[in-house]
Amino acid sequence: MKVPDCVKSRMRPFAPSPTRRTLLRDMAALALGAVSPLSFAQHGGLGLVTPPIRLDDIWLVDQTGRKRLLNDSLRQGITALQTVYTGCGTVCPLQGALFSAVQERIPGIRSGHPVQLLSVGIDPLSDSPSALRAWLARFHAGPAWNAATPALADVDRMRVALSGSTLPLGDIADHSTQIYCFDANAMLRWRSADLPRVDDVCDVLGALGRA
Template sequence: MVATSAIAKSSAALGPSTPAPASAAGGAAHFPFGAVQPPRPIPAAKVSTHLGQATDLRTLLAGKITAVQLMFTGCSAICPIQGALFGQLQQALNQRKLPVQLLSLSIDPLGDSPAALAGWLRKFEAGPGWLAVAPQVADVARLSQLLAGDGEDPRQSADVHTAQVFVINRSAAMSYRTATMPAVEPLVDTLTRIVQEA
């Protein structure tokens, strides 16, 4: 079982809309959330999966509703709670038979080898439909800023680590992003609505 008490304690401490910490470089401490209009296309970017396969991020996303989290396996603070959140989310999605893919996207490709990513998934008892990938170093900042940033401020970078969940539609475009560290049930309700409307 995933660490439900850790999620509860963290959610109580952070609150449903508490901003994620600012970066050491002075990045924004508040991240936009809610529906993204128009949906923001995810660019083509080479990634390595937890199975050691080289592929393209858009290829993994196209044709599926996907919930994405930013993480890195060496994190000992918020990332393990995010992993536990996805563990609970996967259980809830399976119970409702919702066709939603989960993707843990590393922001530390130098430290996150396929073996490290596979270990991350094992730690949270990931089942089929939950992938972990690491992009190339050159793509980390633009992917992180595209997902968590305002799309305009070039100073935002991968140094800004958010505990949001990003929903990617079947056209491989971000259509929704949650507040920091969302609760599982409201997130499942949101994903249910998105699947039904897709």
């Protein structure tokens, strides 16, 4: 699939190696070929994040009750991140099923770094460690898939940074079902369309792992 000239021009300042250039081009093409004009209107930017961005560090509490910094968690490997809340009965189960399918494919992803999944709870009043544990167990999460919740004061700031949108955030019931992929340096490199295909997420994780 040919990558639009506008995407190629935005990638040139990085002067990547031929192999790296090919991988990043393929990542951009995956998303740009799969989204609709409506999706572009709802989000700040889809596909390859150029230049990559690092989110402001915030404290998260994971399903074990452990407190850790977001970027420390992201540096543990190549990461696919989603936002959910444990009381959701509409799109969140679909997101859980999507990550469950990605989890099954992780052993087959060729990567120079560990590949991990992170579900971030966006309802701190309800997304307690025990609720996160139950949510992960519901989808048979293994050791490569964790969940964590930020403080209430940090939720909206994190959601805005992830989406890249300047539009006001809606109610959490209308939260994004995008997947956000980070490299091993905790840099956000790719935003998917809503509820992306499992193949697309795995292809991007593999590309980041080989870049």
